[in-house]
Amino acid sequence: MDEFAIIAEILKPLSGGDENALGFKDDIAILPKFTKPTIYTTDTIVEGTHFLKSDAPEDVGYKLIMANVSDIIAKGAEPRAGFLNLCLPHSMDANAVKALANGIAEAKALHGDFPILGGDTTVTNGNMVLSLSLIGETIGEKPILRSGAQIGDDIYVTGVIGDAKIGLDCLFGKLDPDNYPKCIEHYKRPKVQPLSAAKLIAKYANAAMDISDGLLGDLQKMIMALGAELDLEKIPYSKEADQYAICLKSMFELISFGDDYQILFTSAPINEDAIMQSGLQITKIGKIIQSGGLKLFSNGKEIDFERNNLSFSHKIGDF
């Protein structure tokens, strides 16, 4: 399978016939003009780092799209145009590339079916490396940034936290897969909030971000010089994750891991009723305070990180 055939036969349909893609026959694409401000995000997923060699190519393609769509939705914006960089192992056959493209098509169909307007394919004798770059158009007059939190804001999270960590542990043989089928499904095919969540963020959020590096680490990035009080009992888990989070230590594993593809956001208290009545699964988990960094409470008592031998990472990759 040569690169020409991959582009002409397998990737070109992903443009949906959009004329700005120039039929995938030029080295460039034309950027469409949009009415509202536009934002740009890009996420790379690497075999052996972000997905397993044994993962099905459909699932890998699906995850590549969701990792980026999640960043756009979390900013109160809608995905409009994507660009792919596919660095594929020599050994990958045409059927595997088709499966990858099918996963890409399936995932983007769930979020407005934006066109892929261009990209690049290369081959490697190393690991597969896939990037998507995604342009989003804001719903409001500007994107909702990570840095906008205000003192007194409530802190919210969409959906549930921790399923990806449990799913991956099942695939690594650390947990019994029979006990956590939905977590495995979330690891393979992460659910990303729908476009209606982007509208909610655009309307009510002061600060927002996709949780990709763990709830605790991402919240710490969000608050910067401010402080936050987080109520550990309020953090939402799936039924399967709830079984797992039976002690503080295992709970910490879930809220530090990442790959949740949920939105962490803050909003003024006046918006609480509107947010809770949105029809989306949203949980209020804490409050922004003036200073003092991140404080965690359990049953009304502040947790002493050191004494409980707890820590969480501050990993970051996307910028």
Place this chain on the structure above:
Amino acid sequence: MDEFAIIAEILKPLSGGDENALGFKDDIAILPKFTKPTIYTTDTIVEGTHFLKSDAPEDVGYKLIMANVSDIIAKGAEPRAGFLNLCLPHSMDANAVKALANGIAEAKALHGDFPILGGDTTVTNGNMVLSLSLIGETIGEKPILRSGAQIGDDIYVTGVIGDAKIGLDCLFGKLDPDNYPKCIEHYKRPKVQPLSAAKLIAKYANAAMDISDGLLGDLQKMIMALGAELDLEKIPYSKEADQYAICLKSMFELISFGDDYQILFTSAPINEDAIMQSGLQITKIGKIIQSGGLKLFSNGKEIDFERNNLSFSHKIGDF
């Protein structure tokens, strides 16, 4: 060296303080608004495929920028904003990442010093994979596409062809490096046409493209259903490549290899004087005809590809 330190200390200066980069502290960047139409290109370079493990990181960073700038200039546009995807081996140390960033900074300073507005860093236990995505703003009212050639157009090429092939052969030990120092330099630090070439393309070209996959293969992509007559004696070489291109077979190696980072373009005959007086090194090498594909002439006689056992590839990756 963690990703956080790489982004905050080494990559952030590449934004040049542009506020749309949001200080590399968000998962998104804001896309600036431009007056003229904008185009998008992205090229990935892979260790072991597009560069050697032994290449200096400065040179690799430099090449990453040039591979993409070349695509923008060739369309009659100027580079305006870049985004980096860096997939770095675990074993790479901070000094090597700094050297990579220095090469990036040096190359973009030569072409308008556009800001890097965002990106992604990941780690791999495999080969280094680097992508740049680059947004360009057209000089005229539209980009000059690969597909615009008209019957009767003259075919031009900027600069010289073939140095990269010779340079790589030297590094592989196939040729004596002492005989080809400038070719090795071109392989390591490709010269890309200046912004004044983009202005010339915008003003005079009907079709234009960056030669990245070999003069012959790229010209064939350009002419599509049309034909072209190419005069092999007119193809411009450096003094070093001229020594090498002593027979038809070695000449074919040079015009089939790629990585020339030169511009292939067509223009109506009426523009010839203006083009030749531009002050840039430009050579007229042939003519677009109505049909019949690519015809090569040497000393006035058409070359029989099969009889001379000649062929060239049609590789493609960028779309």
